[in-house]
Amino acid sequence: MKRVAIVGGGVAGLAAAYEMARVADGGGERMRVVLYEASSRLGGIVETVREGGFVIEGGPDGWMTEKPWARELAVQLGLGEELIYSNDEGRRTYVLLDGRLEAIPDGMRMMVPADLATLDQSALFSAEAKDAFRNEVTRAEELRAAAPAQDESVAEFVERHFGDEVLEKIGAPLLSGVFGGDVRKLSVRAVMAPFVAMEREHGSLIAGLQARAGVKKAPIFTTLRSGLGTLIDRMVAAIPQAWIHLGVEVVSIRRDGGEWVVGTNVGEERFDVVMMAAPVHVARALMEPLDARAAELMEMEASSAVVVGFAYDDAARVPVPAGFGFLVPAGSNNLLLACTFMDQKFGDRIPAGGRLLRAFFGGEAAKRVMRCGNDETAAVARMELARILGPLPEPRVTVVRRWPLSLPQYGVGHLERMAELEERVRRMDGLWLLGNGYRGVGLPDLIRDAREAVRTLAAHTVSSLH
Ligand SMILES: Cc1cc2nc3c(=O)[nH]c(=O)nc-3n(C[C@H](O)[C@H](O)[C@H](O)COP(=O)(O)OP(=O)(O)OC[C@H]3O[C@@H](n4cnc5c(N)ncnc54)[C@H](O)[C@@H]3O)c2cc1C
Known part of the structure; x- marks a missing residue:
């Protein structure tokens, strides 16, 4: 029996656990899996709030259609009917x-x-x-x-x-x-x-x-009608519940006698394999005592994001131009980085006649806004939007989400550094790095990466038994 630890229950960690459940179901090697999630909920940055008939995404709102891996997963999870696409005619x-x-x-x-x-x-x-x-x-x-x-x-x-x-x-x-x-x-x-x-x-x-003109283009973004939280819920439902350990923070990882010893706030446990799917700054700190050079390669800046969703019953009272939203260049004296007109980007996720705006703060502004409470953050977002769009009525629903250090920056030379890191990690028998710090930040990349890692692990395990 192989013992596997997964550190982090965001989309990367969950996709790994889901794939392991499939391998186990398919008669593959028996595994004892423990998924450690420090917080009290699964999904990480993916979080959907459903209120007043509105589907409000606190994190990602969809994925790039041209990357097939999130769609494949959604279909396998029985969500084919839920797939919806961006309104590209109005893009x-x-x-x-x-x-x-x-x-x-x-x-x-x-x-x-x-x-x-x-x-x-x-x-x-x-x-x-x-x-x-x-x-x-x-x-x-x-x-x-x-x-x-x-x-x-x-x-x-x-x-x-x-x-x-x-x-x-x-x-x-x-x-x-x-x-x-x-x-x-x-x-x-x-x-x-x-x-x-x-x-x-x-x-x-x-x-x-x-x-490349003339190549038929699919709608640029895909999402789920009931929100990306459904992708998380379905993966969780397909994973044996005994695998999931919420509120358990991994604080150390060390090697001892050919095994991995994972230390948490509730004790220590031994594993054959560790799949590290915590954010890269957390993974880096855990890597430091194992391999200082690997930890150095994982050093990267990351910026924070603050998202504020405002749902309105009456779109006519919140006029916006036709389209998906707007960007704010630096130096324009606004704290906002962008705003998405969600009801125009994706249909079907708001009650008839409603309007859903999503304001986004990044970089230095996110750092400042991050320190405010929810009411203050919403007030800043509303004021910033009103300066641009004109006076805004009272929203029916307001959702504020903060994602500290959630957007890792792939600096110049990233690909070379990742190649070296991969080489070093390969030599540390049974350690895998998953998540958005390495080979792509989008949901499809993370899903592909996590599932491929598990398939490689499963194939390797089977071949090493022969
Ligand atoms: C505002 C925003 C909008 C985005 N929009 C899009 C989009 O539209 N489309 C798209 O494709 N991508 C988008 N992205 C990117 C994408 O959402 C992320 O890259 C992805 O969700 C990250 O998943 P992850 O599993 O790597 O990490 P996370 O979601 O950060 O999950 C990591 C998990 O590890 C847990 N953890 C941390 N430390 C420990 C520890 N020591 N022990 C145990 N658990 C721990 C955390 O609690 C968390 O649950 C967006 C990102 C942001 C921030």
């Missing part, structure tokens, strides 16, 4: 510019326009920025030749193609809402790999995007 994102919301031109993929003609009418970009876009195509050869052999920052990459205005107005706010923080430190290879490949092939990113 438009705005940027706050001098107090006004200006639309990002249609058809842009992140900061790359597929069609230069859409820029003509745009009030978002200056004449210089529009010229920089147009020139990017003619500079294709020069850009291909200039592509560095090494990793670089997102800022360097975007500036080389489009200049600093495009970086500041859309590049930085788009990326810092997903990957903690600072585009001058973020690794372009880790967070914008498809664009790096396009640069290598076409030089010009606009030309690269145009070469």
